Amino acid sequence: xxxxxLHDTQVRLVQSFRANRFHHAQLFCGPVGVGKFxxxxxxxxxxxxxxxxxxxxxxxxxxKPCGHCKSCSLTLAGNHPDKRLTQVDGQSIGVDDIRxxxxxxxxxxxxxxxxVAIIENCEKMTVAAANALLKTLEEPTNSxxxxxxxxQPAQLPATILSRCAKSEVKVTNTALxxxxxxxxxxxHFSWLTLFYNQPLQIKKWQExxxxxxxxxxxxxxTDFKQSHNFNALVDIINKQPELVxxxxxxxxxxxxxxxxxxxxxxxxxxxxxxLAEFLQNNIQVLGLNLPLAVSRLAYTLRNQ
Ligand SMILES: [Zn+2]
Numbered sequence: 001x002x003x004x005x006l007h008d009t010q011v012r013l014v015q016s017f018r019a020n021r022f023h024h025a026q027l028f029c030g031p032v033g034v035g036k037f038x039x040x041x042x043x044x045x046x047x048x049x050x051x052x053x054x055x056x057x058x059x060x061x062x063x064k065p066c067g068h069c070k071s072c073s074l075t076l077a078g079n080h081p082d083k084r085l086t087q088v089d090g091q092s093i094g095v096d097d098i099r100x101x102x103x104x105x106x107x108x109x110x111x112x113x114x115x116v117a118i119i120e121n122c123e124k125m126t127v128a129a130a131n132a133l134l135k136t137l138e139e140p141t142n143s144x145x146x147x148x149x150x151x152q153p154a155q156l157p158a159t160i161l162s163r164c165a166k167s168e169v170k171v172t173n174t175a176l177x178x179x180x181x182x183x184x185x186x187x188h189f190s191w192l193t194l195f196y197n198q199p200l201q202i203k204k205w206q207e208x209x210x211x212x213x214x215x216x217x218x219x220x221x222t223d224f225k226q227s228h229n230f231n232a233l234v235d236i237i238n239k240q241p242e243l244v245x246x247x248x249x250x251x252x253x254x255x256x257x258x259x260x261x262x263x264x265x266x267x268x269x270x271x272x273x274x275l276a277e278f279l280q281n282n283i284q285v286l287g288l289n290l291p292l293a294v295s296r297l298a299y300t301l302r303n304q
Contacts, residue, residue, distance in 0.1 A: 027149075
């Protein structure tokens with residue numbers, strides 16, 4: 001999958017590689033859906049490729065796997081013994097996960113080349129896990145590479161941050177994201193522009209057939225003060241609680257517009273406060289009475 005907005009980051013990586021300045025621990029920071037994992041995975045496959053030096057010296061060469069050596073065929077088969085991926089869904093990354101990575105790094109490479117470990121969403125490491133990882137970061141070994149990704153770098157300990165080469169992964173030119181999304185034939189909605197910095201998130205919504213639901217949330221946010229029947233809204237959030245963040249984002253954008261159009265700053269702050277509280281309750285309160293919470297929010301916003 002070629003993600004054109006990643007090109008600049010890839011160029012910087014290959015430059016550091018050619019200059020022998022490539023750091024053994026790479027940290028990719030950026031929003032959810034920008035392509036940090038795609039970037040990490042391709043970089044890992046390139047570091048494992050046996051023809052990597054020929055690949056990067058070719059014209060416009062990037063850190064890309066050749067696709068036909070023995071190592072690349074193992075990668076393509078999805079079972080390269082020198083590649084290890086740590087991906088957790090929801091829960092935290094524990095000290096045992098990190099010990100597993102240290103063991104993996106300490107054993108010799110099956111293909112007599114590099115070994116690469118990827119830790120996705122590394123901010124999910126517990127304190128003990130982060131401490132265990134420090135040891136691996138502090139004692140770099142030749143031919144061992146660690147790639148970390150995060151959308152929440154502020155949650156990482158400074159000790160980890162300072163021992164990695166950090167790259168900000170972002171969509172620097174939204175036209176590139178827009179063109180890429182056009183090739184996917186994604187139906188255009190006016191609110192899509194809010195997510196051009198997260199193109200893969202839009203793609204995922206399309207695959208999950210969520211775009212129409214999100215459009216309904218957008219329409220509710222636009223007419224929120226005038227609406228009195230929230231059944232369809234409550235129904236969507238009940239079925240997909242994670243979409244409540246999208247709904248509050250839409251409302252927040254509406255409030256910013258109203259502020260520009262003359263809403264008093266006090267009213268704006270009150271409204272944003274009510275919105276933040278609504279979001280927090282949705283995340284933290286088990287068995288929240290959602291219809292009541294939505295009506296209360298609408299009442300508060302209407303009275304600003
Ligand atoms: Zn190869």
